[in-house]
Amino acid sequence: MADLLQRVAANGDVEAFRALFQDYAPRVKSYMMRQGADPRTAEELAQETLLTVWRKAALYSDEKGSATTWIFTIARNLRIDRLRKEVAWQPLPEDNDEQPSPDPAPDEVMSEKERGDRVRKILAELPPDQSEVVSLAYVEGLSHAEIASRLSLPLGTVKSRMRLAYHKIRDALEDLR
Amino acid sequence: MTITHHPDIANLMCCAAGSQPEAFAAVIASHLSLCKSCCCEVRRMQQIGVALFDKLEPAKMAGPAPVVAMRAGEAETAPQKDETTPAHHPCCGMTAGGVPGPLVPLVGESLDTVDWHWLAPGVWVHTVPLSKGCCGELRLIKVAPGKKIPEHTHEGQELTLILRGSYTDALGTYRQGDVADLDEAAVHSPVACSKMGCICLMANEGKLEFTGTLARILQPLLNR
Ligand SMILES: [Zn+2]
Numbered sequence: 001m002a003d004l005l006q007r008v009a010a011n012g013d014v015e016a017f018r019a020l021f022q023d024y025a026p027r028v029k030s031y032m033m034r035q036g037a038d039p040r041t042a043e044e045l046a047q048e049t050l051l052t053v054w055r056k057a058a059l060y061s062d063e064k065g066s067a068t069t070w071i072f073t074i075a076r077n078l079r080i081d082r083l084r085k086e087v088a089w090q091p092l093p094e095d096n097d098e099q100p101s102p103d104p105a106p107d108e109v110m111s112e113k114e115r116g117d118r119v120r121k122i123l124a125e126l127p128p129d130q131s132e133v134v135s136l137a138y139v140e141g142l143s144h145a146e147i148a149s150r151l152s153l154p155l156g157t158v159k160s161r162m163r164l165a166y167h168k169i170r171d172a173l174e175d176l177r
Numbered sequence: 178m179t180i181t182h183h184p185d186i187a188n189l190m191c192c193a194a195g196s197q198p199e200a201f202a203a204v205i206a207s208h209l210s211l212c213k214s215c216c217c218e219v220r221r222m223q224q225i226g227v228a229l230f231d232k233l234e235p236a237k238m239a240g241p242a243p244v245v246a247m248r249a250g251e252a253e254t255a256p257q258k259d260e261t262t263p264a265h266h267p268c269c270g271m272t273a274g275g276v277p278g279p280l281v282p283l284v285g286e287s288l289d290t291v292d293w294h295w296l297a298p299g300v301w302v303h304t305v306p307l308s309k310g311c312c313g314e315l316r317l318i319k320v321a322p323g324k325k326i327p328e329h330t331h332e333g334q335e336l337t338l339i340l341r342g343s344y345t346d347a348l349g350t351y352r353q354g355d356v357a358d359l360d361e362a363a364v365h366s367p368v369a370c371s372k373m374g375c376i377c378l379m380a381n382e383g384k385l386e387f388t389g390t391l392a393r394i395l396q397p398l399l400n401r
Contacts, residue, residue: 014244021241029235030235050243054243069227072227073223080195116228123229134190137190138193143196143198146196155334159188169225170221
Protein backbone atom coordinates (compact mmCIF):
# COMPACT_ATOMS: atom_id res chain seq x y z
CA MET A 1 0.00 0.00 0.00
CA ALA A 2 2.86 2.33 0.74
CA ASP A 3 3.94 1.81 -2.88
CA LEU A 4 0.60 3.00 -4.17
CA LEU A 5 0.75 6.00 -1.92
CA GLN A 6 4.24 6.79 -3.12
CA ARG A 7 3.11 6.60 -6.73
CA VAL A 8 0.36 9.06 -5.91
CA ALA A 9 2.87 11.27 -4.13
CA ALA A 10 5.51 11.18 -6.82
CA ASN A 11 3.46 11.35 -10.01
CA GLY A 12 -0.10 12.17 -9.07
CA ASP A 13 -0.86 8.67 -10.36
CA VAL A 14 -4.66 8.47 -10.65
CA GLU A 15 -4.72 4.69 -11.15
CA ALA A 16 -2.69 4.13 -8.01
CA PHE A 17 -5.10 6.42 -6.22
CA ARG A 18 -8.13 4.44 -7.42
CA ALA A 19 -6.56 1.30 -5.99
CA LEU A 20 -5.96 3.05 -2.67
CA PHE A 21 -9.51 4.31 -2.71
CA GLN A 22 -10.91 0.83 -3.24
CA ASP A 23 -8.88 -0.54 -0.43
CA TYR A 24 -9.34 2.19 2.16
CA ALA A 25 -12.58 4.10 1.49
CA PRO A 26 -14.87 1.21 2.53
CA ARG A 27 -13.01 0.82 5.82
CA VAL A 28 -13.06 4.55 6.47
CA LYS A 29 -16.80 4.55 5.78
CA SER A 30 -17.26 1.64 8.13
CA TYR A 31 -15.22 3.44 10.81
CA MET A 32 -17.35 6.58 10.46
CA MET A 33 -20.55 4.54 10.78
CA ARG A 34 -19.29 2.82 13.92
CA GLN A 35 -18.53 6.28 15.26
CA GLY A 36 -22.17 7.19 14.83
CA ALA A 37 -22.38 8.75 11.36
CA ASP A 38 -25.38 7.84 9.19
CA PRO A 39 -24.45 6.04 5.94
CA ARG A 40 -24.63 9.19 3.83
CA THR A 41 -22.44 11.24 6.13
CA ALA A 42 -20.06 8.29 6.49
CA GLU A 43 -19.79 8.07 2.70
CA GLU A 44 -19.06 11.79 2.46
CA LEU A 45 -16.44 11.59 5.18
CA ALA A 46 -14.80 8.61 3.50
CA GLN A 47 -14.72 10.55 0.22
CA GLU A 48 -13.28 13.55 1.98
CA THR A 49 -10.65 11.48 3.81
CA LEU A 50 -9.42 9.97 0.55
CA LEU A 51 -9.52 13.34 -1.18
CA THR A 52 -7.30 14.64 1.63
CA VAL A 53 -4.98 11.68 1.04
CA TRP A 54 -4.73 12.72 -2.60
CA ARG A 55 -4.07 16.33 -1.74
CA LYS A 56 -1.53 15.62 0.98
CA ALA A 57 0.17 12.66 -0.65
CA ALA A 58 3.32 14.68 -1.26
CA LEU A 59 3.73 15.07 2.49
CA TYR A 60 3.84 11.32 2.97
CA SER A 61 7.00 9.28 3.03
CA ASP A 62 7.29 5.70 4.21
CA GLU A 63 9.61 6.79 6.97
CA LYS A 64 6.62 8.46 8.52
CA GLY A 65 4.84 5.21 9.17
CA SER A 66 2.65 2.88 7.22
CA ALA A 67 0.09 4.10 4.71
CA THR A 68 -2.60 2.69 6.98
CA THR A 69 -1.41 4.70 9.98
CA TRP A 70 -1.27 7.83 7.90
CA ILE A 71 -4.68 7.39 6.30
CA PHE A 72 -6.29 6.34 9.55
CA THR A 73 -4.93 9.41 11.32
CA ILE A 74 -6.39 11.66 8.65
CA ALA A 75 -9.74 9.89 9.06
CA ARG A 76 -9.60 10.13 12.84
CA ASN A 77 -8.84 13.84 12.79
CA LEU A 78 -11.53 14.54 10.21
CA ARG A 79 -14.02 12.52 12.22
CA ILE A 80 -13.55 14.63 15.35
CA ASP A 81 -13.60 17.80 13.34
CA ARG A 82 -16.87 16.93 11.58
CA LEU A 83 -18.75 14.60 13.86
CA ARG A 84 -17.99 16.26 17.15
CA LYS A 85 -17.57 19.88 16.14
CA GLU A 86 -15.58 20.47 19.26
CA VAL A 87 -13.31 23.42 19.65
CA ALA A 88 -10.67 21.95 21.90
CA TRP A 89 -9.90 18.60 20.37
CA GLN A 90 -6.48 17.29 19.67
CA PRO A 91 -5.41 16.53 16.11
CA LEU A 92 -2.74 13.87 16.21
CA PRO A 93 0.36 14.33 14.12
CA GLU A 94 -0.06 12.55 10.82
CA ASP A 95 3.62 12.38 10.67
CA ASN A 96 4.48 9.43 12.82
CA ASP A 97 8.02 10.15 13.87
CA GLU A 98 8.62 13.82 13.56
CA GLN A 99 10.97 13.83 16.53
CA PRO A 100 13.30 10.89 16.32
CA SER A 101 14.88 10.67 19.74
CA PRO A 102 18.67 10.49 19.85
CA ASP A 103 18.42 7.39 22.00
CA PRO A 104 15.47 5.50 20.58
CA ALA A 105 13.42 3.24 22.83
CA PRO A 106 13.56 -0.40 21.72
CA ASP A 107 10.12 -0.18 20.16
CA GLU A 108 11.17 2.79 18.06
CA VAL A 109 13.86 0.84 16.26
CA MET A 110 11.38 -1.89 15.45
CA SER A 111 9.86 -1.54 12.04
CA GLU A 112 6.42 -0.08 11.86
CA LYS A 113 5.16 -3.32 10.37
CA GLU A 114 6.61 -5.35 13.19
CA ARG A 115 5.03 -3.02 15.71
CA GLY A 116 1.69 -3.23 13.95
CA ASP A 117 1.82 -7.03 13.92
CA ARG A 118 2.60 -7.13 17.62
CA VAL A 119 -0.22 -4.75 18.48
CA ARG A 120 -2.68 -6.79 16.42
CA LYS A 121 -1.56 -10.00 18.04
CA ILE A 122 -1.94 -8.65 21.58
CA LEU A 123 -5.32 -7.13 20.77
CA ALA A 124 -6.51 -10.49 19.48
CA GLU A 125 -5.36 -12.17 22.69
CA LEU A 126 -6.90 -9.69 25.14
CA PRO A 127 -9.51 -11.05 27.53
CA PRO A 128 -12.99 -10.11 26.25
CA ASP A 129 -13.66 -7.62 29.05
CA GLN A 130 -10.53 -5.65 28.11
CA SER A 131 -10.96 -5.82 24.38
CA GLU A 132 -14.56 -4.65 24.76
CA VAL A 133 -13.62 -1.39 26.50
CA VAL A 134 -10.75 -0.75 24.08
CA SER A 135 -13.02 -1.25 21.12
CA LEU A 136 -15.77 0.96 22.58
CA ALA A 137 -13.25 3.76 23.08
CA TYR A 138 -11.43 3.47 19.77
CA VAL A 139 -14.06 2.19 17.38
CA GLU A 140 -17.31 3.53 18.81
CA GLY A 141 -15.71 6.72 20.08
CA LEU A 142 -17.20 6.50 23.58
CA SER A 143 -15.71 8.32 26.58
CA HIS A 144 -14.92 6.43 29.79
CA ALA A 145 -18.12 7.71 31.38
CA GLU A 146 -20.16 6.59 28.37
CA ILE A 147 -18.53 3.17 28.42
CA ALA A 148 -19.20 2.88 32.15
CA SER A 149 -22.87 3.62 31.67
CA ARG A 150 -23.20 1.41 28.58
CA LEU A 151 -21.74 -1.57 30.43
CA SER A 152 -23.12 -0.64 33.86
CA LEU A 153 -19.64 -0.68 35.34
CA PRO A 154 -17.96 1.71 37.76
CA LEU A 155 -15.79 4.26 35.99
CA GLY A 156 -12.74 2.95 37.83
CA THR A 157 -13.26 -0.53 36.37
CA VAL A 158 -13.42 0.83 32.83
CA LYS A 159 -10.20 2.75 33.36
CA SER A 160 -8.37 -0.16 34.93
CA ARG A 161 -9.35 -2.45 32.03
CA MET A 162 -8.02 0.12 29.58
CA ARG A 163 -4.76 0.36 31.52
CA LEU A 164 -4.33 -3.42 31.70
CA ALA A 165 -4.84 -3.71 27.95
CA TYR A 166 -2.30 -1.01 27.22
CA HIS A 167 0.30 -2.40 29.57
CA LYS A 168 0.22 -5.68 27.67
CA ILE A 169 0.73 -3.86 24.40
CA ARG A 170 3.53 -1.80 25.82
CA ASP A 171 5.27 -4.83 27.25
CA ALA A 172 5.03 -6.63 23.94
CA LEU A 173 6.58 -3.67 22.17
CA GLU A 174 9.33 -3.34 24.71
CA ASP A 175 10.38 -6.93 24.72
CA LEU A 176 11.66 -6.93 21.20
CA ARG A 177 15.14 -6.07 22.32
CA MET B 178 10.29 22.22 32.94
CA THR B 179 10.44 18.93 34.83
CA ILE B 180 7.14 17.16 34.77
CA THR B 181 6.53 14.58 37.47
CA HIS B 182 2.77 14.07 37.42
CA HIS B 183 1.25 12.78 34.18
CA PRO B 184 -2.33 12.00 33.22
CA ASP B 185 -3.61 8.49 33.82
CA ILE B 186 -2.81 5.98 31.05
CA ALA B 187 -6.53 5.47 30.45
CA ASN B 188 -6.98 9.19 29.82
CA LEU B 189 -4.12 9.24 27.34
CA MET B 190 -5.69 6.27 25.55
CA CYS B 191 -8.94 8.14 25.34
CA CYS B 192 -7.04 11.01 23.74
CA ALA B 193 -5.45 8.68 21.18
CA ALA B 194 -8.86 7.22 20.48
CA GLY B 195 -10.32 10.70 20.05
CA SER B 196 -13.16 9.84 22.39
CA GLN B 197 -12.51 12.26 25.20
CA PRO B 198 -15.04 14.81 26.41
CA GLU B 199 -14.00 18.22 25.17
CA ALA B 200 -12.96 19.75 28.50
CA PHE B 201 -10.59 16.85 29.18
CA ALA B 202 -9.32 16.86 25.63
CA ALA B 203 -8.26 20.48 26.13
CA VAL B 204 -6.28 19.65 29.27
CA ILE B 205 -4.64 16.59 27.71
CA ALA B 206 -3.80 18.48 24.51
CA SER B 207 -2.21 21.23 26.61
CA HIS B 208 -0.20 18.72 28.63
CA LEU B 209 0.96 16.95 25.45
CA SER B 210 2.23 20.25 24.13
CA LEU B 211 4.57 20.37 27.14
CA CYS B 212 5.35 16.69 27.68
CA LYS B 213 7.37 14.66 25.20
CA SER B 214 7.05 11.42 27.08
CA CYS B 215 3.23 11.51 26.99
CA CYS B 216 3.42 12.47 23.29
CA CYS B 217 5.39 9.27 22.63
CA GLU B 218 2.95 7.27 24.68
CA VAL B 219 -0.01 8.66 22.74
CA ARG B 220 1.75 7.83 19.50
CA ARG B 221 2.08 4.23 20.64
CA MET B 222 -1.54 4.19 21.67
CA GLN B 223 -2.48 5.41 18.23
CA GLN B 224 -1.30 2.05 16.93
CA ILE B 225 -4.22 0.43 18.73
CA GLY B 226 -6.63 2.53 16.70
CA VAL B 227 -4.78 1.66 13.52
CA ALA B 228 -4.89 -2.07 14.26
CA LEU B 229 -8.61 -1.97 15.02
CA PHE B 230 -9.30 0.14 11.93
CA ASP B 231 -7.43 -2.39 9.83
CA LYS B 232 -9.79 -5.15 10.95
CA LEU B 233 -13.06 -3.30 10.33
CA GLU B 234 -15.61 -4.92 8.09
CA PRO B 235 -15.59 -2.70 4.95
CA ALA B 236 -18.78 -0.79 4.19
CA LYS B 237 -19.65 -0.67 0.50
CA MET B 238 -19.06 2.76 -1.02
CA ALA B 239 -22.01 4.20 -2.94
CA GLY B 240 -19.84 6.37 -5.17
CA PRO B 241 -16.54 6.01 -7.02
CA ALA B 242 -13.26 7.75 -6.23
CA PRO B 243 -13.71 11.55 -6.25
CA VAL B 244 -11.79 11.98 -9.48
CA VAL B 245 -13.69 15.10 -10.48
CA ALA B 246 -12.90 16.83 -7.21
CA MET B 247 -9.31 15.65 -7.51
CA ARG B 248 -9.00 17.15 -10.97
CA ALA B 249 -10.81 20.30 -9.91
CA GLY B 250 -8.35 20.86 -7.13
CA GLU B 251 -5.37 19.84 -9.22
CA ALA B 252 -4.38 23.26 -10.46
CA GLU B 253 -3.70 24.74 -7.08
CA THR B 254 -3.68 21.88 -4.62
CA ALA B 255 -2.99 18.38 -5.80
CA PRO B 256 -0.74 16.73 -4.88
CA GLN B 257 1.56 19.11 -3.15
CA LYS B 258 2.30 20.68 0.19
CA ASP B 259 -0.82 21.98 1.76
CA GLU B 260 -1.59 24.57 4.40
CA THR B 261 -4.38 22.77 6.16
CA THR B 262 -2.13 21.21 8.77
CA PRO B 263 -3.41 22.51 12.11
CA ALA B 264 -1.55 25.54 13.37
CA HIS B 265 -1.24 24.13 16.86
CA HIS B 266 0.88 21.08 16.65
CA PRO B 267 1.44 18.73 19.56
CA CYS B 268 4.67 19.31 21.46
CA CYS B 269 4.74 22.96 20.47
CA GLY B 270 5.31 24.34 23.98
CA MET B 271 3.74 27.40 25.52
CA THR B 272 3.61 31.08 24.67
CA ALA B 273 5.68 33.69 26.51
CA GLY B 274 2.45 34.52 28.33
CA GLY B 275 2.27 30.98 29.74
CA VAL B 276 -0.50 29.58 27.52
CA PRO B 277 0.03 26.11 25.99
CA GLY B 278 -0.30 26.12 22.20
CA PRO B 279 -3.60 24.22 21.95
CA LEU B 280 -5.22 26.64 24.39
CA VAL B 281 -4.28 29.85 22.59
CA PRO B 282 -7.39 29.87 20.37
CA LEU B 283 -9.54 29.55 23.49
CA VAL B 284 -7.95 31.95 25.96
CA GLY B 285 -5.55 34.13 23.99
CA GLU B 286 -1.77 34.49 24.13
CA SER B 287 -1.23 35.41 27.76
CA LEU B 288 -2.49 34.40 31.20
CA ASP B 289 -2.07 38.04 32.22
CA THR B 290 -4.72 39.31 29.86
CA VAL B 291 -7.39 36.73 30.74
CA ASP B 292 -10.69 38.15 31.92
CA TRP B 293 -10.61 37.00 35.58
CA HIS B 294 -13.67 36.95 37.83
CA TRP B 295 -13.27 37.22 41.57
CA LEU B 296 -14.46 34.09 43.34
CA ALA B 297 -13.15 34.25 46.88
CA PRO B 298 -10.36 36.13 48.67
CA GLY B 299 -7.27 35.40 46.60
CA VAL B 300 -9.12 33.20 44.08
CA TRP B 301 -10.19 34.16 40.55
CA VAL B 302 -11.75 32.10 37.78
CA HIS B 303 -12.24 32.33 34.07
CA THR B 304 -14.67 29.95 32.44
CA VAL B 305 -13.50 28.71 29.05
CA PRO B 306 -16.44 28.35 26.68
CA LEU B 307 -16.94 24.89 25.20
CA SER B 308 -19.02 23.75 22.25
CA LYS B 309 -22.79 23.81 22.61
CA GLY B 310 -24.29 20.72 24.13
CA CYS B 311 -21.01 19.40 25.39
CA CYS B 312 -20.98 18.20 28.95
CA GLY B 313 -18.35 19.09 31.50
CA GLU B 314 -16.70 22.35 32.40
CA LEU B 315 -13.34 23.93 31.69
CA ARG B 316 -11.93 26.86 33.62
CA LEU B 317 -8.76 28.68 34.46
CA ILE B 318 -8.25 29.23 38.16
CA LYS B 319 -5.84 31.74 39.64
CA VAL B 320 -4.88 31.49 43.28
CA ALA B 321 -2.82 34.11 45.15
CA PRO B 322 0.37 32.99 46.94
CA GLY B 323 -0.37 30.86 49.97
CA LYS B 324 -4.14 30.88 49.42
CA LYS B 325 -6.31 27.80 49.24
CA ILE B 326 -8.47 26.65 46.40
CA PRO B 327 -11.73 26.18 48.34
CA GLU B 328 -12.30 22.59 49.41
CA HIS B 329 -14.47 20.83 46.91
CA THR B 330 -15.75 17.49 45.69
CA HIS B 331 -16.69 16.61 42.15
CA GLU B 332 -19.04 14.33 40.34
CA GLY B 333 -16.93 12.42 37.88
CA GLN B 334 -13.31 13.05 37.08
CA GLU B 335 -11.28 16.19 37.50
CA LEU B 336 -8.15 16.93 35.47
CA THR B 337 -5.97 19.89 36.41
CA LEU B 338 -2.91 21.17 34.57
CA ILE B 339 -0.59 23.61 36.32
CA LEU B 340 0.28 26.52 34.04
CA ARG B 341 2.18 28.79 36.42
CA GLY B 342 3.48 28.45 39.97
CA SER B 343 2.55 25.34 41.90
CA TYR B 344 0.17 23.93 44.46
CA THR B 345 0.37 21.33 47.18
CA ASP B 346 -2.31 19.03 48.51
CA ALA B 347 -2.36 15.71 50.31
CA LEU B 348 -1.15 13.96 47.15
CA GLY B 349 1.96 16.05 46.64
CA THR B 350 3.22 19.19 44.97
CA TYR B 351 2.19 19.95 41.40
CA ARG B 352 4.34 22.25 39.30
CA GLN B 353 4.18 23.77 35.84
CA GLY B 354 3.23 21.11 33.30
CA ASP B 355 2.05 18.60 35.92
CA VAL B 356 -1.41 17.11 35.72
CA ALA B 357 -3.49 16.12 38.74
CA ASP B 358 -5.79 13.36 37.57
CA LEU B 359 -8.44 12.77 40.21
CA ASP B 360 -11.38 10.45 40.24
CA GLU B 361 -14.77 11.25 41.66
CA ALA B 362 -14.06 10.11 45.18
CA ALA B 363 -11.44 12.77 45.81
CA VAL B 364 -12.07 15.73 48.11
CA HIS B 365 -9.17 18.10 48.22
CA SER B 366 -8.18 21.64 48.99
CA PRO B 367 -4.88 22.50 47.38
CA VAL B 368 -2.76 25.37 48.67
CA ALA B 369 -0.98 27.60 46.18
CA CYS B 370 2.78 28.10 46.35
CA SER B 371 3.74 30.80 48.81
CA LYS B 372 5.91 32.72 46.34
CA MET B 373 4.27 32.51 42.94
CA GLY B 374 0.74 31.43 43.66
CA CYS B 375 -0.79 29.18 41.07
CA ILE B 376 -2.65 29.35 37.79
CA CYS B 377 -4.17 26.12 36.56
CA LEU B 378 -6.49 24.79 33.92
CA MET B 379 -9.18 22.57 35.39
CA ALA B 380 -11.60 20.29 33.59
CA ASN B 381 -14.56 18.69 35.32
CA GLU B 382 -16.90 16.08 34.11
CA GLY B 383 -19.74 17.04 36.40
CA LYS B 384 -20.43 20.09 38.48
CA LEU B 385 -17.99 21.22 41.11
CA GLU B 386 -19.36 21.19 44.60
CA PHE B 387 -17.70 23.38 47.20
CA THR B 388 -17.95 21.96 50.66
CA GLY B 389 -17.03 24.81 53.05
CA THR B 390 -19.63 27.33 54.25
CA LEU B 391 -18.06 30.34 52.58
CA ALA B 392 -17.57 28.32 49.45
CA ARG B 393 -21.21 27.32 49.37
CA ILE B 394 -22.20 30.96 49.44
CA LEU B 395 -19.77 31.59 46.60
CA GLN B 396 -20.90 28.66 44.49
CA PRO B 397 -23.29 30.72 42.34
CA LEU B 398 -20.42 32.99 41.32
CA LEU B 399 -18.54 30.09 39.81
CA ASN B 400 -21.12 29.41 37.21
CA ARG B 401 -21.38 32.79 35.67
ZN1 LIG C 1 3.15 13.73 30.47
